[in-house]
Amino acid sequence: MIGIALGFVLSGALGAALYFSPAIAAAFQDFGHTIRHQALASPSASAAPTLLPAVAPGNAFTVLLLGSDNDAKFSGNEVLTQSMILARVNPATKQVTMLSIPRDLYVPLSSGGTNKIDQAYLHGGVDTAIATVEHDFGVHVDHYAWIGLLGLIHLIDAVGGVDVVAGNPVLDDFYPKDLGGNSPFDIERVAVLPGPQHMSGMEALQYVRSRHDDLRSDFGRSVRQQQVLLALRAKAKLLGVADIPDIAAAMTSQFTTDMSVTQVGELLPIAGNVSLSNVKQVVLLAPYTSGQFIGAQDVLEPNWNLILPLVHKYFPPA
Amino acid sequence: MRRLRFTAILLVLWVAFGFGVNRFLESRKSALITHPNASVPTAVTPAFTLPGTVYLSQAGHLYRFSAGRFTDMGLTPNAGSWVQPALATPGRLLVVARAAEFSDVYLVDARSGAIIQKLTSNATRKPAHVELNAWSFWPHLAADGSTVIFGYDGPKTGLTYEVHLAVWSGPLTGKLESKQWTDPTQYTGGDVNPVPLAGGGVIYARYALNAQSQIVSRVATVAKPGAPPVYLTAEAADCGEPAVSPDGTQLAVICTSDTQTARMELIPLVNGVPGVPRVLVDNCLCASPAWSPDGVSLLYLAPADATGHFQLWWLNKATALTPALPKQVTTNLDFDATSAPVWAP
Numbered sequence: 001m002i003g004i005a006l007g008f009v010l011s012g013a014l015g016a017a018l019y020f021s022p023a024i025a026a027a028f029q030d031f032g033h034t035i036r037h038q039a040l041a042s043p044s045a046s047a048a049p050t051l052l053p054a055v056a057p058g059n060a061f062t063v064l065l066l067g068s069d070n071d072a073k074f075s076g077n078e079v080l081t082q083s084m085i086l087a088r089v090n091p092a093t094k095q096v097t098m099l100s101i102p103r104d105l106y107v108p109l110s111s112g113g114t115n116k117i118d119q120a121y122l123h124g125g126v127d128t129a130i131a132t133v134e135h136d137f138g139v140h141v142d143h144y145a146w147i148g149l150l151g152l153i154h155l156i157d158a159v160g161g162v163d164v165v166a167g168n169p170v171l172d173d174f175y176p177k178d179l180g181g182n183s184p185f186d187i188e189r190v191a192v193l194p195g196p197q198h199m200s201g202m203e204a205l206q207y208v209r210s211r212h213d214d215l216r217s218d219f220g221r222s223v224r225q226q227q228v229l230l231a232l233r234a235k236a237k238l239l240g241v242a243d244i245p246d247i248a249a250a251m252t253s254q255f256t257t258d259m260s261v262t263q264v265g266e267l268l269p270i271a272g273n274v275s276l277s278n279v280k281q282v283v284l285l286a287p288y289t290s291g292q293f294i295g296a297q298d299v300l301e302p303n304w305n306l307i308l309p310l311v312h313k314y315f316p317p318a
Numbered sequence: 319m320r321r322l323r324f325t326a327i328l329l330v331l332w333v334a335f336g337f338g339v340n341r342f343l344e345s346r347k348s349a350l351i352t353h354p355n356a357s358v359p360t361a362v363t364p365a366f367t368l369p370g371t372v373y374l375s376q377a378g379h380l381y382r383f384s385a386g387r388f389t390d391m392g393l394t395p396n397a398g399s400w401v402q403p404a405l406a407t408p409g410r411l412l413v414v415a416r417a418a419e420f421s422d423v424y425l426v427d428a429r430s431g432a433i434i435q436k437l438t439s440n441a442t443r444k445p446a447h448v449e450l451n452a453w454s455f456w457p458h459l460a461a462d463g464s465t466v467i468f469g470y471d472g473p474k475t476g477l478t479y480e481v482h483l484a485v486w487s488g489p490l491t492g493k494l495e496s497k498q499w500t501d502p503t504q505y506t507g508g509d510v511n512p513v514p515l516a517g518g519g520v521i522y523a524r525y526a527l528n529a530q531s532q533i534v535s536r537v538a539t540v541a542k543p544g545a546p547p548v549y550l551t552a553e554a555a556d557c558g559e560p561a562v563s564p565d566g567t568q569l570a571v572i573c574t575s576d577t578q579t580a581r582m583e584l585i586p587l588v589n590g591v592p593g594v595p596r597v598l599v600d601n602c603l604c605a606s607p608a609w610s611p612d613g614v615s616l617l618y619l620a621p622a623d624a625t626g627h628f629q630l631w632w633l634n635k636a637t638a639l640t641p642a643l644p645k646q647v648t649t650n651l652d653f654d655a656t657s658a659p660v661w662a663p
Contacts, residue, residue, distance in 0.1 A: 012335055
């Protein structure tokens, strides 16, 4: 009898394993990377990386969300991070804080020297990007998730699109035509009309990526990126465990994270428990930053005397 | 032999159980995953019918909703996606055909869908210079019956990142981009959704930067080309998508207060002066209100389920102190939320 029961258990497990095979494959490919934290004390030192313990269940944790224009202009993983959003999730209070870090912020990089913060990933991958954020902002990053252009499109399409209130018309005559064009340097026109609407992955990418015709420059783009993230959160709370294989399959090629598939699955109910009114969105406009021309490039000079108290208010040191 | 048969049956049961587990998990997928695509309007039967004819856009096709069923107007897909219909002269519609990098206004036969006239030519002849293309959106025929009011962003010369829509007008029988009515705030997206008024002015939504460095929208009116805007809504309300009732006494708008939720408000207009706004539908993702020909009820678009696809909703007795509850007209369709329905008698 035990043998017969065991047979049913095994066949059931095999059926489930086949069902979850895209997620299992993704777990080996794109999930479960480990963050190698560097000592906070010396921003430019080659301190030995340290592995920190995982966050205890139920405790607040931080996630650094990274987005890259990983089109054909770049080779392999040698990309900038056009989008950096540090999020703090507190499951107990059901509150989320999202801090958009401007890509042009001129900061000391953990790999050495001072440059735009979007260069950190280029100079040392995700560990350098995380270390730079930790060193400069005095915060601890528990987890990260990196996504490329196609990864974002596929993720949004996998959940059937996102519902967004486009805050203003987003028009761009110089939008990069680097997905499917003849040359990665081609440009095209885009026009996202204002108002509530349902966006496909490609439309949402245009909405969050366009930056040329916005009075707020990169800050406007940061606001739009946070809007689409919130729209994704709204979709995530409607997903269940049975949806994980489809989501994992959609994100196979252009998504990496240190979180396991299980941890990502555990985030879904947390997303569902957070209401919009409990999401604090922070963008480092003036006077937190000011435009400068340094080293033949337009950069944003951080006012650390204002930034650090603000950041530590919402991202208290562990 | 008996043992072999028993083993074979057991194997079949095990395989069936494993398959059953797999199918059970498949059946537990959410609607987001299993129903990403909406139906084609012609394949569905709406919950109820509406008097007259309603024109709507879905997936680049223009549909006529009349006598309880949808008909694809059959406009040629070669011109682009057909969006933003508006009533023109009797039996005719103004419609925008949107291509990848430009859009044009057409006059089409409301019955047959035949193109009567292409009113703009916004595609550049120099494809390498995409900035020489132009956008035209939201065409409406003015009360004089011969002037088209619309949103327009013209070709640019020289290297400029600035692209903005402004309110323009022109004769139905001549060059459409003849008169520029508004001077939009640069690098905000501009002035959008113009609606002609019976008295000759235009109501539209104007984007500008506020003191908190947010780009917000206010519904404004201009009496004539070049006149300064007179605001009808507060900056903090962040309202747009105006729809003026046929008698000009009521203004329906969509407001967001710079958030990711919306509400539909009704603002009485007394000689063009706005009264106290009243919320008709709150905490929604509602968009693109449109009045019934008799000015009693409103149509609008909003999602009805987790898919986020926009459906047609009907709000009867919209101007009454206690409006009726909104009724969902369609299910599992996916209307273009930036194309307001048009309701013809």
